Amino acid sequence: MVLVNFALDFNKLLAQAKELLDVIAAKIQNIINFSLIYSSFPKLLDGAKVSLLISLCSVILGVSLGIIVATGRLSKFWPTKAISSAYVAFIRGTPMIVQIFIIHYGLAEFGVTLPAFASGIIALSLNSGAYMGEVFRGGIQSIDPGQTQAGLSLGLTPFQVFRYIVFPQAFRRVIPSMGNEMVTLTKDSSLVNFIAIAELTYRATLIASRTYEYFTMYIGIAIVYFAITFALSQLLALLERRMGPYDSDSKPGKGLRR
Amino acid sequence: MIQIVNLEKAFGDNHVLRGVSASVDKGEVVVLIGASGSGKSTLLRCVNLLEVPDAGEIWIDGVEVTAKGVVKHEVRRETGMVFQQFNLFPHKRVIDNITLAPKKVRGMSAEAAEELAMELLRKVDLADKARSWPHQLSGGQQQRVAIARALAMQPKVMLFDEVTSALDPGMTGEVLNVMKELAADGMTMIVVTHEMAFAREAGDKIIFMHDGVIVEEGPPSQLLVNPQHEATKEFLSKVL
Numbered sequence: 240m241v242l243v244n245f246a247l248d249f250n251k252l253l254a255q256a257k258e259l260l261d262v263i264a265a266k267i268q269n270i271i272n273f274s275l276i277y278s279s280f281p282k283l284l285d286g287a288k289v290s291l292l293i294s295l296c297s298v299i300l301g302v303s304l305g306i307i308v309a310t311g312r313l314s315k316f317w318p319t320k321a322i323s324s325a326y327v328a329f330i331r332g333t334p335m336i337v338q339i340f341i342i343h344y345g346l347a348e349f350g351v352t353l354p355a356f357a358s359g360i361i362a363l364s365l366n367s368g369a370y371m372g373e374v375f376r377g378g379i380q381s382i383d384p385g386q387t388q389a390g391l392s393l394g395l396t397p398f399q400v401f402r403y404i405v406f407p408q409a410f411r412r413v414i415p416s417m418g419n420e421m422v423t424l425t426k427d428s429s430l431v432n433f434i435a436i437a438e439l440t441y442r443a444t445l446i447a448s449r450t451y452e453y454f455t456m457y458i459g460i461a462i463v464y465f466a467i468t469f470a471l472s473q474l475l476a477l478l479e480r481r482m483g484p485y486d487s488d489s490k491p492g493k494g495l496r497r
Numbered sequence: 498m499i500q501i502v503n504l505e506k507a508f509g510d511n512h513v514l515r516g517v518s519a520s521v522d523k524g525e526v527v528v529l530i531g532a533s534g535s536g537k538s539t540l541l542r543c544v545n546l547l548e549v550p551d552a553g554e555i556w557i558d559g560v561e562v563t564a565k566g567v568v569k570h571e572v573r574r575e576t577g578m579v580f581q582q583f584n585l586f587p588h589k590r591v592i593d594n595i596t597l598a599p600k601k602v603r604g605m606s607a608e609a610a611e612e613l614a615m616e617l618l619r620k621v622d623l624a625d626k627a628r629s630w631p632h633q634l635s636g637g638q639q640q641r642v643a644i645a646r647a648l649a650m651q652p653k654v655m656l657f658d659e660v661t662s663a664l665d666p667g668m669t670g671e672v673l674n675v676m677k678e679l680a681a682d683g684m685t686m687i688v689v690t691h692e693m694a695f696a697r698e699a700g701d702k703i704i705f706m707h708d709g710v711i712v713e714e715g716p717p718s719q720l721l722v723n724p725q726h727e728a729t730k731e732f733l734s735k736v737l
């Protein structure tokens with residue numbers, strides 16, 4: 240008896256749930272204009288390509304700059320130290336959008352007029368370089384000084400010690416935080432829409448202001464950004480598994496192949 | 498072969514070396530003993546310029562390495578050093594730990610460097626560990642690799658700074674044996690250690706340091722058996 244009652248209740252519940260889902264689906268179809276997404280797909284795809292290209296260039300330049308900044312901050316030579324510290328402080332203490340405007344509009348007053356695309360990459364790279372610099376500085380400082388001493392005692396030059404001993408270990412250690420910075424940078428690349436670079440956010444804004452379909456467009460590109468950063472995170476997790484820190488506590492067999 | 502003349506070194510107000518003079522002949526094994534903080538490590542590190550002395554001179558093979566304009570990493574090629582904490586490179590396999598410096602510093606080909614490394618690994622009885630990672634080895638094995646790594650540069654002198662102090666008691670023997678063999682092969686060595694049995698057996702000369710100066714030195718038979726100074730007697734009464 241109890242069982243039959245329960246089965247009936249359950250069926251009723253299912254039916255109610257289905258009703259609710261139908262209502263939600265209908266609402267979503269009202270709010271999200273799928274045909275608009277479909278028709279603007281080629282434009283958005285172009286925008287996504289631009290966003291990806293800008294992010295990729297800035298990540299590469301940002302990481303390179305970060306390594307230079309980190310060594311600068313750790314150098315014993317005070318001018319290098321002062322310049323890199325001031326640079327990091329400035330970038331960290333000012334809004335990124337302002338940095339973008341300085342590079343694109345501000346420098347124009349001094350006769351430096353750059354195409355928006357170049358300004359965007361330069362501004363993002365300079366920004367990311369400071370944060371990456373802090374990431375790498377932490378990584379380098381976390382390496383036991385005994386490693387440096389062992390390297391030096393073998394007759395390696397200080398540069399060789401950095402190149403072959405300290406940096407490879409530091410790099411493995413900072414992969415997770417470097418990955419975070421890369422994801423942040425990819426998202427922040429949307430800010431360059433303010434200097435009229437035809438990237439993803441810029442194109443979405445254009446279409447949205449023409450069609451008034453703001454929700455559709457921004458939800459659409461949010462999903463695209465998420466897909467990109469999600470893929471990037473997975474890629475970095477893979478890299479980390481392939482060449483994670485090789486310390487005594489890491490499991491044998493897991494670790495880098497040269 | 499090595500002359501240390503009136504060496505001085507301070508860290509801030511802390512005068513760690515206060516006029517140290519010593520000499521080491523070719524093929525000689527000098528054992529440096531003394532209480533913790535007496536300046537043994539600092540003296541050793543001055544010899545390969547990991548520390549730069551404030552005053553005094555160090556001569557290695559007729560060259561003043563403390564002179565102005567001497568390139569530090571060129572001096573360090575000739576002075577191998579082994580540390581208490583092994584300091585193997587954890588991101589490199591055993592064999593690559595050993596071949597790195599011969600390749601990058603001596604410009605040796607990969608094949609020649611690997612051949613040399615295998616020969617040295619046989620010498621320290623670890624040939625089967627060539628492809629292992631440092632963390633897969635025991636402390637004693639890691640330290641023997643560290644010795645092989647330093648030897649791969651074919652240094653004129655080997656400096657050992659308490660190389661068995663971080664080891665489990667059961668593992669000191671294997672490392673000390675390698676050092677004894679090295680001594681028997683005629684390597685010039687300066688050894689900081691608290692292993693008095695090793696000092697007695699392998700040492701040609703013992704130097705006792707106290708508060709940044711050399712208080713007493715002599716062959717083991719004399720210094721360990723019949724110390725002249727109060728400080729030496731007191732120290733030996735604790736470690737023997």
Ligand SMILES: Nc1ncnc2c1ncn2[C@@H]1O[C@H](COP(=O)(O)OP(=O)(O)O)[C@@H](O)[C@H]1O
Nearest residue numbers: 508511513531532533534535536537538539540
């Ligand atoms: N890099 C350094 N900076 C500051 N003080 C140091 C440094 N290295 C050693 N000292 C100091 O020098 C003294 C002698 O140290 P050390 O040479 O390591 O002695 P030992 O090896 O005989 O124990 C100690 O007081 C130690 O704190």
Ligand SMILES: [Mg+2]
Nearest residue numbers: 537538539659
């Ligand atoms: Mg010491």
